[in-house]
Every structure is written in structure tokens, then in C-alpha cells.
Amino acid sequence: MLNSYSSADKVLLAVDCIIFGFDHEGLKILLIKRDFEPEKGKWSLMGGFLRKDEVLDSAAIRILDNYTGLQDIYMEQLYTYSEINRDPVERTISVAYYALINIENHNAELTQNYHAQWFSVAQAPKLIFDHDSMVEHAIRRLRYRTSIKPVGFELLPEKFTMRQLLELYEAILSKELDKRNFISKINSLDILVKLEEKDMMSSRKGSYLYTFDKEKYDAKLLNDFVLNL
Amino acid sequence: MLNSYSSADKVLLAVDCIIFGFDHEGLKILLIKRDFEPEKGKWSLMGGFLRKDEVLDSAAIRILDNYTGLQDIYMEQLYTYSEINRDPVERTISVAYYALINIENHNAELTQNYHAQWFSVAQAPKLIFDHDSMVEHAIRRLRYRTSIKPVGFELLPEKFTMRQLLELYEAILSKELDKRNFISKINSLDILVKLEEKDMMSSRKGSYLYTFDKEKYDAKLLNDFVLNL
Numbered sequence: 001m002l003n004s005y006s007s008a009d010k011v012l013l014a015v016d017c018i019i020f021g022f023d024h025e026g027l028k029i030l031l032i033k034r035d036f037e038p039e040k041g042k043w044s045l046m047g048g049f050l051r052k053d054e055v056l057d058s059a060a061i062r063i064l065d066n067y068t069g070l071q072d073i074y075m076e077q078l079y080t081y082s083e084i085n086r087d088p089v090e091r092t093i094s095v096a097y098y099a100l101i102n103i104e105n106h107n108a109e110l111t112q113n114y115h116a117q118w119f120s121v122a123q124a125p126k127l128i129f130d131h132d133s134m135v136e137h138a139i140r141r142l143r144y145r146t147s148i149k150p151v152g153f154e155l156l157p158e159k160f161t162m163r164q165l166l167e168l169y170e171a172i173l174s175k176e177l178d179k180r181n182f183i184s185k186i187n188s189l190d191i192l193v194k195l196e197e198k199d200m201m202s203s204r205k206g207s208y209l210y211t212f213d214k215e216k217y218d219a220k221l222l223n224d225f226v227l228n229l
Numbered sequence: 230m231l232n233s234y235s236s237a238d239k240v241l242l243a244v245d246c247i248i249f250g251f252d253h254e255g256l257k258i259l260l261i262k263r264d265f266e267p268e269k270g271k272w273s274l275m276g277g278f279l280r281k282d283e284v285l286d287s288a289a290i291r292i293l294d295n296y297t298g299l300q301d302i303y304m305e306q307l308y309t310y311s312e313i314n315r316d317p318v319e320r321t322i323s324v325a326y327y328a329l330i331n332i333e334n335h336n337a338e339l340t341q342n343y344h345a346q347w348f349s350v351a352q353a354p355k356l357i358f359d360h361d362s363m364v365e366h367a368i369r370r371l372r373y374r375t376s377i378k379p380v381g382f383e384l385l386p387e388k389f390t391m392r393q394l395l396e397l398y399e400a401i402l403s404k405e406l407d408k409r410n411f412i413s414k415i416n417s418l419d420i421l422v423k424l425e426e427k428d429m430m431s432s433r434k435g436s437y438l439y440t441f442d443k444e445k446y447d448a449k450l451l452n453d454f455v456l457n458l
Contacts, residue, residue: 004265005318008278010239013322036233049237052320056311080309080324082285089234091281093242095309 012092015059016047016131017075018138019068021103021118027171028103028118029135030110031127032067038088039128045135046116047094060097068116069109075099078138086130094130098138100172102156122174142172159209161199162186191216241321244288245276245360246304247367248297250332250347256400257332257347258364259339260356261296267317268357274364275345276323289326297345298338304328307367315359323359327367329401331385351403371401388438390428391415420445 019030034044046067050059060075075097082093103118110116119125121139126132156164166182186192193213198206248259263273275296279288289304304326311322332347339345348354350368355361385393395411415421422442427435 005241005321008241009281011242011279012234012237013240013242050240050311050322052238053313055313056309056322077308079306080285082279084282084284092234093279093285 012087012090013050014047014087014092014094015050015056015063016045016094016096016134017060017064017067018045018078018096018098018135019064019070019073020098020100020121020138020142021106022100022168022171023103024167025120027121027174029121029124030068030116030118031124032114032116034128042128043125044128045096045131049092050095056095056097060095067114069111069114070101070106071109073099073101073106078134078141081130081134083130094134096134096138098141100142159195159197159199159211161202161207161209163202163207165210241316241319242279243276243316243321243323244279244285244292245274245323245325245363246289246293246296247274247307247325247327247364248293248299248302249327249329249350249367249371250335251329251397251400252332253396254349256350256403258350258353259297259345259347260353261343261345263357271357272354273357274325274360278321279324285324285326289324296343298340298343299330299335300338302328302330302335307363307370310359310363312359323363325363325367327370329371388424388426388428388440390431390436390438392431392436394439 021028021030030046031043032046034040034042046064048059048063048066050056054062056077057075060077061071061073064070064073064075076099078096078098080093080095084091086092086094121135124135127135156168162179162183165186166177166179169182170177191213192210195209195211197209199209200206250257250259259275260272261275263269263271275293277288277292277295279285283291285306286304289306290300290302293299293302293304305328307325307327309322309324313320315321315323350364353364356364385397391408391412394415395406395408398411399406420442421439424438424440426438428438429435
């Protein structure tokens with residue numbers, strides 16, 4: 001009998017939340033100062049232990065809310081980390097979750113009651129435990145996903161300008177993109193609808209507003225994006 | 230203090246291994262009959278509990294070897310499942326791993342000493358617990374990955390015919406593909422090298438053999454495959 005419930009070792013299971021934020025300055029990450037030992041006072045992801053009565057998705061939502069006041073954030077499970085000594089106190093397996101949110105949409109929730117703070121990803125402080133490698137992993141996942149399907153639904157207002165979409169991609173990919181080339185690539189995907197309206201704030205002539213054509217987008221199978229098999 | 234190690238609940242952590250196999254008949258899955266209660270005698274993935282002294286990757290390798298004799302299989306972590314009652318005996322969180330292997334290359338290891346059995350994915354029996362949804366999830370991941378980058382390195386002999394490559398894709402995608410269209414799509418990726426040699430077994434005139442150009446393949450960033458940003 002290889003598996004016996006009673007003789008199996010139980011472990012602590014933690015959930016860590018990686019929240020990326022996007023504004024006109026680029027890609028940022030939300031961090032807290034850990035408020036207990038070990039590593040008290042060091043920068044950390046928002047983390048906590050899974051409870052008996054909850055599933056991992058709910059634990060991630062509870063922990064994020066606890067530390068930041070952020071609610072209704074859709075987080076996706078990233079990976080489960082199990083290095084033996086990743087937590088020096090006691091063996092703890094951690095399931096990381098991540099999300100990418102529009103910072104301006106959530107400023108009101110992130111009041112001074114909470115001590116969470118945004119950092120530019122490029123200038124973030126060193127984090128406790130293996131949190132730095134979790135963040136690296138999440139950035140790879142984010143870029144990977146961007147490469148497969150257009151992100152943006154959750155991140156842009158319902159109507160947006162091409163410049164806003166470009167800036168989102170530039171933030172995620174951490175590089176400047178050629179605007180003309182970008183527009184032609186995006187248009188070739190045939191998932192945007194150009195509206196009659198213009199955004200008059202951005203320039204004297206105004207900039208056309210676009211919206212995603214969700215039906216067309218959903219109808220595209222993932223396969224279509226690459227090999228069209 | 231939100232987090233206190235001593236008051237946190239510990240859980241059982243299991244690892245389940247999803248092994249897909251590929252041969253000329255299509256995509257298959259390797260299953261075992263569970264040899265202990267509950268659900269004794271029912272078909273199941275290869276699973277077991279994480280040990281104190283091992284990381285998840287090692288547990289997956291150990292468990293697969295225990296049940297099947299398969300060694301040196303590179304498995305990738307898929308997802309962590311935490312539904313409260315997924316295991317009726319006791320709350321158990323399970324981390325699923327998956328791999329896709331060439332069945333013919335591993336026939337020798339899968340002797341009758343082990344009771345693992347291949348099933349066509351389309352005709353596999355109902356599995357215990359939430360194993361069916363794990364398998365569905367793994368198939369989605371497999372198709373998703375196929376849509377981003379050509380799989381095949383691990384699955385085909387070093388030199389292969391276009392027909393072999395086509396059959397691999399047909400197995401993963403579970404549909405017939407138009408051969409002419411497939412060849413032109415694959416060629417447009419510019420990652421195959423056509424060899425001077427022919428495979429003379431397949432037809433009287435023979436079929437050209439191909440090999441992957443690993444350098445070209447690696448040089449292609451993921452981004453290139455979609456938006457070329």
C-alpha cells in the first residue's frame with residue numbers, strides 16, 4: 001500500500017498574491033511590509049495560510065482584501081512552490097496567484113488604511129523568501145499570455161484609443177514599440193471595432209476610440225492565432 | 230497578526246500524474262486501477278502524497294516510477310486543485326503534473342509488472358475523484374501549447390516525415406487536418422530543415438525526412454509567433 005492517509009505528512013499551505021498594476025507610467029507591482037517575524041518589516045507579496053473551510057481561489061481573494069482592501073479582483077493561479085526551506089520557520093508550500101489591474105480604477109480602495117504600496121517593476125525592492133522568483137515567473141506568464149492573445153479587456157476602459165492600447169503593451173513587454181507596426185498587427189487580428197466617437201482630450205484633432213469585438217474575439221480559437229490548423 | 234504559523238491548519242498534499250502518450254493511433258492516456266480504499270479497483274491517475282523531504286517535482290517523478298516503472302519523464306506542473314470534498318476520506322489538496330511521451334519509446338519500461346494501461350483519450354473510463362477534470366484541463370493546456378509553439382521535439386524521432394508530424398498534430402488536436410494546408414503553415418514557420426535522405430519505408434518513391442532547426446526555433450521569441458511586436 002503506497003498511499004496511506006494516516007501516515008502521510010501534512011504541510012502548511014500558503015497563498016501569495018502578485019498584483020501587477022498598469023498606468024501611463026508602465027508596469028508596477030503592489031507590495032506590503034511584512035508585519036510579523038521572520039523578516040518583519042521587509043517587503044513582501046500579500047500572503048497567508050489556506051483555511052480548512054476554503055478553496056485556494058477564495059483564500060487568494062480573502063488575503064488580498066485583508067492586506068489591501070482590493071475587492072473583486074480576478075486572480076489566476078500561477079504555480080505552486082515547494083522548495084524545502086523556502087520558509088525558514090516551517091515547511092510551507094505556497095500557491096501563487098496573480099492579476100493585472102488598472103491602477104486608476106482601484107485607487108479609491110487602496111487608501112492609507114492599508115500599507116500596500118506600488119513600485120515600478122524595474123525598481124522594486126528585494127522581497128522575502130522566494131517571492132522575487134514568483135514575481136519573475138508571473139512576468140514571464142504575463143508576457144507569454146500577451147503573445148498568444150490580446151490582453152486588455154480588464155485593463156482598459158470600454159472605449160480606448162490606439163495609444164492607450166499601445167502603452168499597455170509597452171508596459172507589459174517593457175519595450176518601446178513602433179506605433180505604425182503595432183497598429184497594423186493589431187488590425188490584422190480583426191478583433192477591434194473602430195467607433196464613430198473620438199477622444200478629444202488627447203489632441204486637437206482628437207483620437208478615434210476603439211472597443212473590443214468580444215464575439216469575434218471569442219470565436220477565434222487559440223489555434224487560429226498561430227498555425228490556423 | 231493575520232498569519233500565525235502555529236494556529237494555521239495543515240493539509241494533506243497529493244501529487245497526481247497525467248501521462249499522455251502518442252503513437253500512430255492517436256492520443257492516449259496512461260491509467261492505473263486504484264489499489265486501496267476508497268474507490269479501490271476504479272481507474273485513476275497515478276497519485277500519492279508529498280513527503281516531508283521532497284519537492285513537488287521529485288514527488289511526481291517518484292510516484293510515476295512507483296506505479297509504472299517510467300523513468301526520466303519530464304513532467305510539467307499543471308495546476309493545484311483544492312475543492313473541499315474532492316477526496317472523501319480527508320481534505321487533500323492535489324498538485325497535478327502532466328507529460329506527453331512517445332509510447333513506442335517507453336514500451337519496454339511498461340512491463341506487466343506494473344498494471345498501468347493505455348487508453349485512447351476518447352474512450353477512457355470514468356476516473357475517481359476530480360481526475361476527469363484534471364485530464365480535461367491537461368488536454369486544454371496541451372492544445373494551448375501546441376497553438377503557441379510547435380511541439381514535437383520530444384515526441385518524434387530526430388528525423389521524421391511530414392506525415393509523422395501531421396499525425397502528431399492530428400492526435401493532439403483530435404481532428405483531421407488538411408495535409409497541403411498543414412505543410413504550408415509549418416513551412417511558413419521556417420523551423421524545419423529538409424534533409425537529403427528519404428524514408429523509403431512509407432512509399433515506393435519514399436518520403437523526405439525533416440529535422441527541427443533548434444537554433445532557429447530557439448531564436449524565435451514567443452512574441453514572434455503572434456503579433457511580432
